[in-house]
Amino acid sequence: MNAPAGVTRRLTELVGALRSHGVRIGTGETVDAAHAMEALGLTDRERLREGLAAALLHSTAQRRVFDPAFDLYFPRLAGVPEAGAAGADAPAADAPAADRAELRDRLAAALADDDTALLARLAVEAVDGFGRYGSSPGTDGWSSYQTLDRLRPQTLLARARDDVRARTGAAGFTDRLLEDEIRRRIEAFRALVATEARRRVAERRGRDEIARRAVAPTVDRVDFLFAGRDRLAELRGVVQPLARKLATRLAARRRRAARGTIDLRRTLRASLSTGGVPMRPVLRRRRPVRPELVLLCDVSGSVSGFSDFTMLLVQALHDQFSKVRVFVFVNRIDEVTGLLVRGAADPAGLGARIRAEATLTGWHGSSDYGVAFGEFTERYADAAGSRSTVFVLGDARTNMGDPNLPAVRHLCERARRVYWLNPEPRSQWGTGDSAAPEYAGLVEMYECRNARQLGDLIGRLLPV
Secondary structure (H helix, E strand, O other): OOOOHHHHHHHHHHHHHHHHOOOOOOHHHHHHHHHHHHHHOOOOHHHHHHHHHHHHOOOHHHHHHHHHHHHHHOOOOOOOOOOOOOOOOOOOOOOOOOOHHHHHHHHHHHHHHOOHHHHHHHHHHHHHHHOEEOOOOOOOEEOHHHHHHHHOHHHHHHHHHHHHHHHHOOOOHHHHHHHHHHHHHHHHHHHHHHHHHHHHHHHHHOHHHHHHHHOOOOHHHOOHHHOOHHHHHHHHHOHHHHHHHHHHHHHHHHHHHHHOOEOHHHHHHHHHHHOOOOOOOOEOOOOOOOOEEEEEEEOOOOOHHHHHHHHHHHHHOHHHOOEEEEEEEOOOEEEOHHHOOOOOOOOOOHHHHHHHHOOOOOOOOOOOHHHHHHHHHHHOHHHOOOOEEEEEEOOOEOOOOOOOHHHHHHHHHHOOEEEEEEOOOHHHOOOOOEOHHHHHOOOEEEEOOOHHHHHHHHHHHOOO
């Protein structure tokens, strides 16, 4: 590739940042991206963005990671990166602060005209004028929150709307559409301000560090316990692809298991006709039996996203097992198997149906594993048998209650296997009201913080 060394380095740094966030990029894709950059050039930044995305990414969901990382390594208004000391894209440190009223007037006009180029320049001016904080090298920086708080672009909606209305005569339903469009432009401007502030911080502290801390991970690496509503919605979207992958893996394991292991005695006996050479190994044939699966899910507020996602995954895998029974609890336990639709996943309604129809709480609404396990052994003792694999889903935080270890021990004696998937980091097991170490002494407990870990564990632990 005939390109300046700084440009080549930024491409490889971008690839490294994407890989660190879970985007799988091979050497061939990196070479393709380099060829795309050489063909597209650096003058049209958005065309370069789309070209690199086409070469490096495998799905549109990865744009959530790619776009912020691209903005760090190929910032707006950049010429040839790092040709000198600060680079052509670095703002002057002593640039004067823009006048707030005058900048708001220009911003209102740009919003009314939908002038994207002017909005980008105004974002740079706004961060330069209102985003700096601190006065010493260790504490100074740039803040998009401070910039937007001082500029308050959301208050310009009416002014921009009236400007467009005066020119076009929009009214009624068209006026409502116009307001929605201007809101979209304001959000786009807010994103430009955030990108500019992040870029300036990266120039000061290092792009790799900011990319590691400020760029959101891919959806399969998002921690269940910290996922917001929008990220949980994305997570539900990966249920079916993950279920198909796991179903294929289980089917392959089942085919291998059905062939059986070598019966040494019968093989040696058969080899007598060939002079003792075992030409045809004799296998112990296994009778294929579909296993049974039992889920015990804590659906209290702290871990509900984790439990909901896991139940959806098991729901999508429903046909792989002869029997699936699902129980949910907070401080009371109830069976919700009838709320799962066989052979399909219902991400929109499953959690709502469970909370509306199941009896989950008694006199208090906090998790009580001891009471839940006790009720399970009393009311549903027949659910776990010699063919059953039991998965317990929860953070093992008992709110200082009795963990009821005898009930867990009884469950382990009845079931074929018992596994515990804990969405908390292993370093937090045993802290505060966590009874994880006590439970881990009786059952196999695994850290399961995101969809990638869950897929690996389910694929490895599910019986065949």
